[in-house]
Amino acid sequence: MTATVRPGLADEDLARLRARVTGPVLDPSTPTYDEVRRVWNGAVDKHPAVIVRCAEAPDVVEAIRFARRTGLPVAVRGGGHSIPGFSAIDGGLLIDLQPMKTIDVDPDQRLVTVGAGVVWAELDRATQEHGLAVTGGEVSDTGIAGLTLGGGFGWLKRTCGLACDNLLAAEVVTADGRVVGASDTENPDLLWALRGGGGNFGIVTRFTYRLHPVGPILYGGALVHPAQRTADALRFLREHASRVPDETSLMAALVVAPPAPEFPAALHGHPVVVLGAAYHGGLAEGEHALGFLREFAPPAVDLLGPIPYVALQQMVDAFTPRGLHYYVKSEWLADLPDGVVDALVDHHLARTSPLHQILLHQMGGAVSRVAPEKTAFTYRDAAFVVTVAGCWQPGDARGPHVEWARSAWRACLPGSAGGAYINHLDADEGANRIRAAYGAATYDRLIAVKAVWDPDNVFCGNHNIPPGHSGTRQR
Ligand SMILES: Cc1cc2nc3c(=O)[nH]c(=O)nc-3n(C[C@H](O)[C@H](O)[C@H](O)COP(=O)(O)OP(=O)(O)OC[C@H]3O[C@@H](n4cnc5c(N)ncnc54)[C@H](O)[C@@H]3O)c2cc1C
Incomplete structure (x- = not known):
């Protein structure tokens, strides 16, 4: 199998990554590469240098370390329904979370903890077995991850709030490759930013939601x-x-x-x-x-x-x-x-x-x-x-x-x-529209949180919130 998939990417870097992650690592010579690189929006036709299909949080840690060592830009994929195609990348590292499919429902506490690759059809099916649900999107193959991180409205929003309002805790891999928790008591600034601020602050590997009696x-x-x-x-x-x-x-x-x-x-x-x-x-x-x-x-x-x-x-x-x-x-x-x-x-x-x-x-x-x-x-x-x-x-x-x-x-x-x-928001709207999507006060608070959790803007393949103050560096 060919290993040098991008000028400057050493064979040994790729071999080391393959040895350290449990999920498959794909390059353009892998037979399934073409199928895996594609996303929901057919207008997006991007060719990553490497795709890491992560099975668990330590795989994500390895992927981040690999990206930082090699200098490859990063894209992150949950359900793959980003309209601008942010979960695809040309020549970079695609961190694909789709294999992360765990769903642990606690019907007594009315909580569910969900892997980042789960889509709404899967989560709704699992929670409805207990007559419970959390606000989710109206199209069932959309990912829980991207939808929640941007807000997330659906049929239940007027009684249960947005998906992000029901996000109680998250497990996050940070830009420097640590696994941290985010909740009201642990890194509350991070939890606040994950409730609507998108994929700017880290890679969420698990989402814990509050559930509500619904139907069935x-x-x-x-x-x-x-x-x-x-x-x-x-x-x-x-x-x-x-x-x-x-x-x-x-x-x-x-x-x-x-x-x-x-x-x-x-x-x-x-x-x-x-x-x-x-x-x-x-x-x-x-x-x-x-x-x-x-x-x-x-x-x-x-x-x-x-x-x-x-x-x-x-x-x-x-x-x-x-x-x-x-x-x-x-x-x-x-x-x-x-x-x-x-x-x-x-x-x-x-x-x-x-x-x-x-x-x-x-x-x-x-x-x-x-x-x-x-x-x-x-x-x-x-x-x-x-x-x-x-x-x-x-x-x-x-x-x-x-x-x-x-x-x-x-x-x-x-x-x-x-x-x-x-x-x-599509890909061509520009920084002012991103700022307007948050409003000035929230945006300013987000760039301060970004400066703490991703000061080098590793997670920039999104509607980007640059670290620091408005107008500072943006990769
Ligand atoms: C057909 C369709 C129907 C939709 N319906 C609704 C709806 O009813 N309600 C609604 O609110 N929205 C809706 N949306 C918008 C939807 O919320 C976004 O497209 C969302 O980004 C999809 O999430 P995903 O995980 O599938 O996408 P992905 O493409 O996988 O992710 C989008 C981006 O989110 C970030 N991201 C994803 N996973 C993670 C993670 N685990 N950690 C950190 N960052 C991450 C990354 O920046 C990534 O590029 C819809 C979109 C589509 C295409």
Whole structure:
């Protein structure tokens, strides 16, 4: 097997790494290299010099030491769903945590400790065996790691808070290769930064979450309407979002109906507006609480009813398949002015790809009640978050799709609360948008924590928070 995979990378360095880690170490000559290097976003096509598939924390320690010894830049992968492709790297070291799949549920204490390679489908299945869950993302093959570190919203957010609000402790490999704990009593500054500050501060190998009683059957699902009702549906959502109890979580999706059996043939390939909802509570209460949704207009498709929580968590998986090309913009919204509604309708109808999605999620409830100083997540008072997901087939010209997404996002700015969701920020947005995603006060606190835990900016393959003061060195 070839060992020199990058000029300057000595054969003995690679041999030493292979001898010291329990998981496989891949280079471009390894048969599985091409499959492993790929990520969810097919537009990202990067070739790491070395991939370390870590099975446990000591493997991560060895990987970090290797990176520091050889000078290779580092990328970190949990579930591989980074939209800008941060869990891929050209010519560097990819520290792949996907083999770390342990899930230890403590139903009595309502806690779960999870390996960094677990995805939401796996965690939901394990916790639901005990009738428990923690707020997770709405697409089940997304990683728990990246989602939690950036905040993490899902159907349970209005009763249970964000994923990061439920992160009680973490095991972290630091930039200098130590394994440390982070909790309210051990390195609390690190825990604070991990609750929303992204992958800037260390590599988390285990996450411990607080669990909540959930389901296992909830009342929820979706009502689908033809596109000509889009403006009215968004105004209807806006009107009810400020009134519904915390147990109710609402969203709208502007998509094109796929040729799926749930949709009547007449809708296949046509733009539709989907009103999505879930009620975290009893079935009878849920049916009563969500009844108002059917008063909007007779839906073309009615998928609202009792649904297992694990199925709710997989309801939209088919809309975001791996390997398509994606470009995403987002913004926290203080409100949803009529002008924004009209502009979203225009973009929905003037789409450059049938695969594009515009998603509007209601926020509030428990998210808004967490004290700002408890976490590095900022936009707790936002009423909504809008996500414009440009999506197209490999081979299509990128330009028009990216411009469509940018234009739809710009149209939302009159309702902006001040910045984007960091996990839905794409690679080209720049330092000012990263700063705005945190707000000045949180950002300044994050760069101070970064200076303590990663003064050399080893973890810079992300929406980077440089160590020290604003504007200091950035690799
Ligand atoms: C289809 C899809 C649906 C989504 N739905 C939601 C949703 O409902 N709610 C929501 O809040 N977000 C959602 N997101 C955004 C999602 O939170 C981010 O894309 C997140 O980064 C995915 O995490 P991951 O572990 O899969 O990604 P990865 O690509 O593995 O990781 C992303 C980055 O996070 C950092 N990172 C990952 N693991 C670690 C670790 N263990 N230690 C330190 N740093 C680490 C690294 O910087 C890494 O590059 C969605 C994204 C996609 C693609």
